[in-house]
Amino acid sequence: MGIAMLSLAGLFIAIYMYLYKIGKIGSLICGTGGCETVQLSPQARFLGVEVALLGVVGYAAMLLLALLALQPRFGGRAWPSRLLAILAGGAVLFTAYLTYLELFVIHAICRWCVASAVIILVIFGLSLADLRRSASPA
Amino acid sequence: MASPAPGMNRFYLLLGAVALAGIAWLVYQIGKPSGVSIPVNVTVLAADTAGFRGYLAGSPDAPVEVSEFADFQCPACENFETIQFPAVQQQLISSGQVRWRYRDFPLEMHPHARVASHAAACANEQNKFWEMKQVIYGRQTEWSPVRNAASKFSDYAKEVGLDVGQYDECMKSAKFAGRIQASVDEGKKLGVTGTPTFLIGGQLYPWTSALGSDSIRVLVRALLPKPTQ
Numbered sequence: 418m419g420i421a422m423l424s425l426a427g428l429f430i431a432i433y434m435y436l437y438k439i440g441k442i443g444s445l446i447c448g449t450g451g452c453e454t455v456q457l458s459p460q461a462r463f464l465g466v467e468v469a470l471l472g473v474v475g476y477a478a479m480l481l482l483a484l485l486a487l488q489p490r491f492g493g494r495a496w497p498s499r500l501l502a503i504l505a506g507g508a509v510l511f512t513a514y515l516t517y518l519e520l521f522v523i524h525a526i527c528r529w530c531v532a533s534a535v536i537i538l539v540i541f542g543l544s545l546a547d548l549r550r551s552a553s554p555a
Numbered sequence: 556m557a558s559p560a561p562g563m564n565r566f567y568l569l570l571g572a573v574a575l576a577g578i579a580w581l582v583y584q585i586g587k588p589s590g591v592s593i594p595v596n597v598t599v600l601a602a603d604t605a606g607f608r609g610y611l612a613g614s615p616d617a618p619v620e621v622s623e624f625a626d627f628q629c630p631a632c633e634n635f636e637t638i639q640f641p642a643v644q645q646q647l648i649s650s651g652q653v654r655w656r657y658r659d660f661p662l663e664m665h666p667h668a669r670v671a672s673h674a675a676a677c678a679n680e681q682n683k684f685w686e687m688k689q690v691i692y693g694r695q696t697e698w699s700p701v702r703n704a705a706s707k708f709s710d711y712a713k714e715v716g717l718d719v720g721q722y723d724e725c726m727k728s729a730k731f732a733g734r735i736q737a738s739v740d741e742g743k744k745l746g747v748t749g750t751p752t753f754l755i756g757g758q759l760y761p762w763t764s765a766l767g768s769d770s771i772r773v774l775v776r777a778l779l780p781k782p783t784q
Binding site for chain 1: 563566569570573574577580581584585587697700701702706707710
């Protein structure tokens with residue numbers, strides 16, 4: 418449940434960033450002013466795709482998996498939890514790379530990105546705990 | 556089909572409520588008006604211009620005057636600014652042959668052009684017009700597609716070293732709206748219909764891809780006083 422709720426929060430952050438990126442939102446609510454610097458930097462694209470869009474897809478996938486894992490028919494199966502942990506683990510690594518870019522390449526911090534990083538870390542932690550629970554004999 | 560447990564029902568309700576709140580917030584963010592707007596077609600008062608006839612580069616005593624009517628959001632103006640203007644500056648302005656007047660001519664089809672003109676006017680108040688102009692044109696692709704270009708211009712103001720507090724006040728006041736309109740009115744009176752258009756020796760030269768620094772140099776040289784024998 419926690420993973421689904423956090424994925425939904427992350428999804429809204431990613432949509433907000435993406436709407437700004439495509440010009441649908443005028444300015445970002447960002448105390449430091451670093452959000453726009455980060456979003457308008459060349460590093461805001463990864464392999465030709467907007468990082469914010471990758472966030473939207475990633476969080477949507479995690480939300481879907483978290484909701485699937487809650488369904489009684491998947492109760493005894495480990496694969497949704499396993500897939501969720503793999504996805505969250507990949508997202509943590511990608512977030513670490515993006516944080517490195519913010520700190521050492523762009524030299525600006527986006528608070529929304531920090532919030533997303535915290536969310537993804539907690540999701541990863543919860544997904545590992547969930548995985549352990551589903552792997553241990555009842 | 557078994558109905559979900561009461562705890563799950565509460566969770567789905569909560570998730571739905573969070574989703575609705577998030578959607579409402581995003582819709583509000585999309586609909587929120589952008590920060591600064593510069594009025595169009597304002598009545599021009601004498602005090603608006605107070606003798607101001609564009610931003611002047613080069614010696615006021617240069618023998619030939621070239622006026623450029625331009626729009627910050629027009630791609631052809633950006634092309635001229637970044638590709639041709641450096642050569643014009645080096646060969647004609649710095650050499651003392653030309654005094655160059657930059658005149659605002661924001662076109663109605665470009666929603667941010669007038670805000671950009673005003674941002675440059677506010678930079679001029681702190682003697683940084685040319686620096687700001689260069690940055691605004693140089694980053695045209697960055698601010699042109701966004702909804703609130705004013706926030707980008709505020710970033711550029713910081714970048715060119717303006718006192719941002721003074722700049723923001725200037726933008727909020729929209730005090731140069733009349734002066735920008737006066738420039739548009741004057742251009743229209745002269746027959747300017749598109750941008751960039753150059754006024755050289757009393758003759759208007761609308762933009763064509765062939766009109767570069769070389770052809771401007773030829774036109775200017777024809778107007779230079781002939782050396783006396």
